[in-house]
Amino acid sequence: MSTTRFRAVERAHAKRPISATAPEERMDRLYAKHVFDREKMFRYLTRETYDALVAVIQEGSPLDRSIADSVAEGMRRWATEMGVTHYTHWFQPLTGGTAEKHESFLEYDRKGGVMEEFSGKVLIQQEPDASSFPNGGIRNTFEARGYTAWDASSPVFIIDDTLCIPTIFISYTGESLDYKAPLLRALRAVDKAATAVCHYFNPEVRSVCAYLGIEQEYFLVDADVAGARPDLLLTGRTLMGHEAARNQQLEDHYFGSIPRRVMEFMKDLEVRAVQLGIPVKTRHNEVAPAQFELAPIYEECNLAVDHNMILMSLMREVAAEHGFRVLLHEKPFKGINGSGKHCNWSLGTNEGTLLFSPGKTANDQLRYLTFVVNTLMAVYHHNGLLKASIMSATNAHRLGANEAPPAIISSFLGQELSSMLDAIENSTDDSLINSTTKQGLSLSLPQIPEIQIDNTDRNRTSPFAFTGNRFEFRAVGSEANTATAMIVLNTAMAQQLRHFQADVDKLLGEGHELQQAILSVLRGYIRECKPIRFEGNGYSEEWKAEALRRGLDCETSCPLIFDAYLKKESVAMFEEVGVMTLPELQARNEVKWDTYTKKIQIEARVLGDLAVNHIIPIATEYQHRLAEGVRNMTKVLGREEAEQLCADQLRIIREIAGHTTEISELSYQLVGARKVANQIESEREKAIAYHDTVESLFDPIRHHIDKLELIVDDRLWTLPKYRELLEI
Ligand code: ADP
Ligand code: MG
Numbered sequence: 257m258s259t260t261r262f263r264a265v266e267r268a269h270a271k272r273p274i275s276a277t278a279p280e281e282r283m284d285r286l287y288a289k290h291v292f293d294r295e296k297m298f299r300y301l302t303r304e305t306y307d308a309l310v311a312v313i314q315e316g317s318p319l320d321r322s323i324a325d326s327v328a329e330g331m332r333r334w335a336t337e338m339g340v341t342h343y344t345h346w347f348q349p350l351t352g353g354t355a356e357k358h359e360s361f362l363e364y365d366r367k368g369g370v371m372e373e374f375s376g377k378v379l380i381q382q383e384p385d386a387s388s389f390p391n392g393g394i395r396n397t398f399e400a401r402g403y404t405a406w407d408a409s410s411p412v413f414i415i416d417d418t419l420c421i422p423t424i425f426i427s428y429t430g431e432s433l434d435y436k437a438p439l440l441r442a443l444r445a446v447d448k449a450a451t452a453v454c455h456y457f458n459p460e461v462r463s464v465c466a467y468l469g470i471e472q473e474y475f476l477v478d479a480d481v482a483g484a485r486p487d488l489l490l491t492g493r494t495l496m497g498h499e500a501a502r503n504q505q506l507e508d509h510y511f512g513s514i515p516r517r518v519m520e521f522m523k524d525l526e527v528r529a530v531q532l533g534i535p536v537k538t539r540h541n542e543v544a545p546a547q548f549e550l551a552p553i554y555e556e557c558n559l560a561v562d563h564n565m566i567l568m569s570l571m572r573e574v575a576a577e578h579g580f581r582v583l584l585h586e587k588p589f590k591g592i593n594g595s596g597k598h599c600n601w602s603l604g605t606n607e608g609t610l611l612f613s614p615g616k617t618a619n620d621q622l623r624y625l626t627f628v629v630n631t632l633m634a635v636y637h638h639n640g641l642l643k644a645s646i647m648s649a650t651n652a653h654r655l656g657a658n659e660a661p662p663a664i665i666s667s668f669l670g671q672e673l674s675s676m677l678d679a680i681e682n683s684t685d686d687s688l689i690n691s692t693t694k695q696g697l698s699l700s701l702p703q704i705p706e707i708q709i710d711n712t713d714r715n716r717t718s719p720f721a722f723t724g725n726r727f728e729f730r731a732v733g734s735e736a737n738t739a740t741a742m743i744v745l746n747t748a749m750a751q752q753l754r755h756f757q758a759d760v761d762k763l764l765g766e767g768h769e770l771q772q773a774i775l776s777v778l779r780g781y782i783r784e785c786k787p788i789r790f791e792g793n794g795y796s797e798e799w800k801a802e803a804l805r806r807g808l809d810c811e812t813s814c815p816l817i818f819d820a821y822l823k824k825e826s827v828a829m830f831e832e833v834g835v836m837t838l839p840e841l842q843a844r845n846e847v848k849w850d851t852y853t854k855k856i857q858i859e860a861r862v863l864g865d866l867a868v869n870h871i872i873p874i875a876t877e878y879q880h881r882l883a884e885g886v887r888n889m890t891k892v893l894g895r896e897e898a899e900q901l902c903a904d905q906l907r908i909i910r911e912i913a914g915h916t917t918e919i920s921e922l923s924y925q926l927v928g929a930r931k932v933a934n935q936i937e938s939e940r941e942k943a944i945a946y947h948d949t950v951e952s953l954f955d956p957i958r959h960h961i962d963k964l965e966l967i968v969d970d971r972l973w974t975l976p977k978y979r980e981l982l983e984i
Contacts, residue, residue, distance in 0.1 A: 283526070288533035290338070290414040292331055300330035313408050315642045316444060324376025331412060332361060334372035343374060343419040345382045345404040348435045350847045354565050355425075357384050358418055378722040379421060381405050390850065392843030394431045402426065404431050407440065410562050413532050422562055431840050435739035436558075438836050442743045443557055444751035445833045450603055450611070450627075453753050456770060457623040463606045466746050469554030469726075470564045471538075473595035473734050474571065474786055475547050475583040476518060478984055481976045482581040487862050488981075491652065491855075492585035492735070495863045495954065496871075499591040500979035514541055515984060518548065521578040525550070528570050534563045540661045545982045554600060554726075557746070561739045563595070568735075582984070584735040587653035589978060590958075594654035595734035599741060602726035603627065603749075606946030613725040622774055625680070629778050629785070630756050631727060632667055634748035635720055636788035638829065639665040640809030642720075643731070644820040645744035649855035651733030652814045654914040661719030661731045663812045664803045666790035668718030674791060681782045685772055754833070756781075779794040783836065815943035818848045849943035853933075856946040860926055863957060867923045870974060871961050872916050878968045879912040908967055915960040922957045926950065 288295075297306050305326045312319050319327065335343075344356040361372040377563045391402075404423035412421050425434035432438050443466055450464035462982045482488045487495040514522065522539050530553070538551040550571075554561060568584060575582040587594035603611040611627040614620070635642060642665050647655075654660040669677070680688075715721055719731040732741045756777060763773035787806035792799060804810050811817050820826060821841050830836040836844075882905045888897040899906070933945035965973060 258509075259378045283530050286527060286530050287535075288632050289531045291533040292334060292412040293533065296334055297330070300334045302326060303497065305330065309408070309823070316409060316440070319376075319380055319406065319408055321376060324380050324719060324740070326376070328374045328376045328379040331419065332372065335374075335414060336361075336372065337565070338414055339417060340414055340419050341372075341417050343378070343421065344405075345423040346420040347404050347423045347425040348565060348737060348739065349425060349433065350435070350844065351390060352735075352851070354569065355384070355389065356418075356420065364814075368644070374419075379406060382423070384425075389425075389433065390847040391427075391433050392846035392850075394427055394433065394839065394843040398705075401428055403428065407436060407558070409556075409889070410559055410947065410959070411533070413566075415532075415566075418619060431843070434834070435561075435737050435743070437651070438743050438840075439558060439561060439739045439746075439841040441835045442746040442750065442833070445835060446603070446746040446753070449750040449753035449757070449833075451605075452757055453626065453630075454605060454611075454623070456626075456774060457619055458605075458607075458609075461605045461607065461609075464603050464611070465606070466557040466742070467554045467598035467600075467602045467604055467726075468557040468560035468742065469551065470560055470738060471549055471551040471596075471598040471600070472564065472567065472571075473542055473547060473597065475544070475588050475595065476521065476580045477546060477583060479576065479579050479581045481980055484974070484976050484980070487866060488581070488583070488588070490862050491859050492583060493588045494590070494978070496866065496958050496980045497590065497981075498955070498962040498973070500966045500977070500982060512538070512644065512690075514548070517578065517984065518580075521574060521580060521718075522548075522550070524578070525570060525574045528574060529563075529567055532563075532566055532570075534567055536567075542595075544589070546984050547593060547595065554602075557601075557742055559740060561737070564738055586648075586651045586733045586735060587657070589982070592982075594657060594660055596654065596660060596730055597732045597734050597736060597738060599732050599738055600726045601729060601742070601745060610725050612722075618771075622771060625676075625778055626674065626756070626774060627779050628678070628722070630668075630752045631749060632785045633756075633781050633787055634752035635665065636785035637668055637752070638744065638748040638826065639819075640811070640820040641748070641789060641826045641829075642729075642741070642744055643809055643811075644731075644817050645741045646731045646733060646736065647814050647817045648733055648736065649814060649852045649898070650735055651731075654733065655731060656812060657883060661717065661795050661804070662799065663817075664794070664808055664810055665719050665731065665788075666803065667788050667809065668715040668721040668791055669789060670722060671791075673722060674789065677782050677789075680775070680779055683779070685776065687704055688775060715791065718790070719794065745834065747830060747833050748831045750835075807969070813944070813947050815849055815852055815947050817850075818845055818940075820944070821845050821848075822978045823884075846939050849939040852943045853939070853946045856951050857930065859954065860930055860950050863954060864923050864926055866975075867919050867957055867961060871964060872919060874972050874974060875912050875964045875968055876915050878972050879909050879916075881969075882909050912964065913969060915964050918960045919957055919964075922953055922960075926953045926957070929953065 268784060294310070297309060301309065302437050305323050308320070308323045309327055311317075323982065342358045342360045342816040344358045345679040346356050349355050359378070361374050362370050363373040381403055389402070402425055404425050407422050407424055410422035412419060414420065422436070424432070424440065426432050446466055447464050451461055454461040454464060464596065477877070487493065526536045526539070528569040530977060535553040535555065536550060537553045538549070540548050540549055541547070550567070552560070552567070554560065555563065571582045571584070584595070585716065586596065591910065605611065609615075611623065612631075614624045620898040655663045672850075719729070721728045729741060729745065732738055759777045760770075760773045763776065764770065768776070787808060790799065790803075800810065823846060827838050828839060830841060831838070886898060886902045886905050889902055891899075893901070929945075932940055933950060936945055965977065
């Protein structure tokens with residue numbers, strides 16, 4: 257018997273040559289070898305061009321055409337020396353992936369031949385034929401083409417023979433068609449608002465930067481074994497499969513020793529990542545079998561987002577070279593942990609102060625409190641929107657499951673910070689203010705301990721946890737472009753800080769002392785945003801009921817969660833801070849609903865196909881074999897004795913009939929539900945129908961298939977089972 261499955265498994269276990277080990281070069285020498293960073297700018301540009309470009313990068317202003325040509329020429333010289341022949345504008349359309357269209361440097365030299373050229377014009381701007389990228393109707397409404405423009409704050413890099421230029425993608429009328437443009441706007445907004453607030457504490461601060469450290473979780477499966485699972489190949493997750501007898505219950509995989517074959521993959525990946533300037537640092541096994549994590553050191557938010565997008569495509573590529581398939585889906589396997597992408601977020605000043613780090617002086621402590629409390633306020637007021645920012649058809653499977661944050665946003669602060677906020681809440685000005693000195697007031701704030709990063713007790717069930725000097729947004733999905741979450745978080749923070757400044761200034765106008773004004777505004781905020789603070793077990797049923805009582809967003813249906821983007825308060829927030837307009841938000845939601853529908857549609861097709869064309873025929877074949885056996889026994893032994901001896905076979909024959917009948921019936925319903933949903937015009941309504949009537953059939957169908965997997969002869973079952981998929 258040589259089925260697809262057995263051939264696949266045999267191949268997988270054959271000894272394969274491991275690709276060459278990483279070169280003996282040191283990581284610090286390889287770092288950014290493929291990036292046009294400051295050092296290369298300095299070497300390949302004139303002093304004048306270098307200074308002008310650095311200024312553009314620092315100020316975030318557009319690159320002037322007068323220097324663009326010489327920047328481009330320097331880049332081309334460097335790239336050519338590195339063996340590069342092509343260039344591309346690299347952007348992040350609303351598909352969730354990245355896009356590129358390669359052009360060679362080749363141009364006519366106007367003397368009858370050709371030469372290599374790269375002008376400032378094509379560096380700065382291009383017009384990709386982008387009509388097939390999702391735009392949610394913007395481009396039709398405004399009859400505008402899209403163009404890409406270089407984001408000079410993210411350096412140019414080389415992949416294979418191509419110079420990649422990170423760009424934003426916008427329509428001619430200025431609406432963003434990607435993730436980068438609004439992210440840059442949000443980052444600028446939070447910089448401006450936070451810098452203004454910093455001036456209460458330190459007038460010297462010139463700018464504030466949002467930092468992001470991304471922990472990327474993923475699964476590795478053998479490429480050949482995965483190749484025999486159409487559901488994994490086409491949807492990124494298993495739509496069926498009974499749990500393996502042994503998976504993560506022994507908890508022996510987490511931080512366990514990394515299998516050699518995986519180690520080879522990681523080493524190669526790290527070398528390639530480091531050459532692209534991605535500061536990868538941490539690697540370890542995750543909780544589930546075949547699950548791992550990779551985390552670069554935190555960087556400026558925009559760069560960290562770009563690097564994560566590059567990293568995900570590198571992972572796919574390097575995995576293939578090692579005979580693996582990397583699964584970035586949030587929930588590839590039922591019954592074992594899913595994958596997330598923890599986003600460690602903080603704000604820091606140009607002088608190097610991390611704003612979520614408690615300081616030593618009363619002034620520092622007040623600054624620390626100000627930023628922590630304002631973050632809580634932002635998360636409280638926009639908790640539904642933050643949830644929408646991380647929600648997707650795929651992440652929906654992970655959230656609310658027993659190992660991931662629930663579909664409710666709350667914040668965990670840890671005992672020390674919590675009791676400190678409580679103390680301030682219950683204080684009066686008189687109890688905190690000691691005396692008035694020349695510098696202002698002398699305060700006796702509750703003592704904040706020094707940063708104890710390893711000491712912050714970690715509540716793993718919290719979707720937005722304070723971890724010493726940063727917040728960790730854990731609900732973000734492993735497959736997501738983190739820009740969506742970062743756009744919302746930074747915009748919400750920018751808006752909140754603006755409101756804080758207005759509130760404090762009002763009190764100052766009424767003649768209050770600065771510290772007193774700040775404390776009194778914070779005291780009010782601490783009371784107001786209390787419902788967002790939750791220190792308990794986020795997985796528990798009691799929390800769901802409690803969160804509902806507290807008025808937090810508890811919606812669980814993905815298409816309905818997206819509505820949060822169009823709520824009055826959300827639109828007002830995006831418009832006030834200048835990050836997105838109503839038409840942009842509407843367009844994006846159209847894309848979100850459409851993407852949701854398509855993902856469920858594909859899953860429904862694959863599930864239907866597997867159920868009807870694989871599972872039922874296999875189960876029926878086994879059933880026939882059993883029946884044949886019973887018939888033969890009857891011939892030999894007579895009916896009465898055969899029935900007695902074949903009781904088990906007869907029971908299984910009936911059980912199979914029960915399951916296959918159910919699968920047929922449900923699959924038929926699935927097709928019907930799709931047909932009805934497909935008739936719906938509105939993207940929102942269609943997505944809701946797909947959620948309520950199509951997706952809701954997946955689990956019942958799967959239930960019967962998984963039961964069959966347990967009773968059908970193993971030799972007949974063509975799909976690799978969980979124990980084979982998770983064995984690497
Ligand atoms: P853990 O799993 O314990 O949370 P990891 O070491 O896996 O920690 O990842 C933590 C991530 O947080 C890393 O990317 C790290 O660089 C990042 N990080 C550390 N400090 C900050 C900070 N102040 N702001 C943003 N990210 C940070
Ligand atoms: Mg970690």
